[in-house]
Amino acid sequence: MKLKKKFEELTSIELYELLKLRVDVFVVEQQCAYPELDDKDCDRDTHHILMYEQNQLVAYARCLAPNSTFTDACAIGRVVVAKQARGKGLANALMTQAMQACLDRWPQSDLKISAQSYLLGFYSQLGFKVCSEPYLEDGLPHQDMKLVK
Numbered sequence: 001m002k003l004k005k006k007f008e009e010l011t012s013i014e015l016y017e018l019l020k021l022r023v024d025v026f027v028v029e030q031q032c033a034y035p036e037l038d039d040k041d042c043d044r045d046t047h048h049i050l051m052y053e054q055n056q057l058v059a060y061a062r063c064l065a066p067n068s069t070f071t072d073a074c075a076i077g078r079v080v081v082a083k084q085a086r087g088k089g090l091a092n093a094l095m096t097q098a099m100q101a102c103l104d105r106w107p108q109s110d111l112k113i114s115a116q117s118y119l120l121g122f123y124s125q126l127g128f129k130v131c132s133e134p135y136l137e138d139g140l141p142h143q144d145m146k147l148v149k
Helices: 012-029 090-105 117-125
Strands: 002-006 047-053 056-064 073-081 110-116 128-130 135-137 140-147
Touching: 002 090, 012 047, 012 056, 012 073, 047 090, 056 090, 073 090, 090 110, 110 117, 117 128, 117 140
Parallel strands: 073 110
Antiparallel strands: 002 047, 047 056, 056 073, 110 140, 128 140, 135 140
8 A cells, every 4th residue: 555645734643654664764774873864754745755565654655845845846855665575576656656756746857866876776777867976874885866868
């Protein structure tokens, strides 16, 4: 089951689940202490993509309006798949849904992501091209990528 919701449409349980999933993977599993709550979640233009299997949240991403992350593009961020759900193609399905949501909502805008460097190949297969030099974000190597339309 896939859901696309604005912040005010999220139930308290959905909000808890998505924040827990992000912290479990980005903070605990990747051992990266960073400000997970960055005020972008509750922006009125942010869309949250949630994927469930057997009533359990297994994947999540957020779609961010132009000028929220990049001055010249909308963005997809906080892309995450639960450890127990990896290897099933959920990341591809999640990104496809998030990309479509961004293109539908902001059709005149470019679409960019800040990709962890070890995932450049995955995002390249989805049509993204590297558009920045490598940089550290919260201690992890990243590069910006832009969707080639």
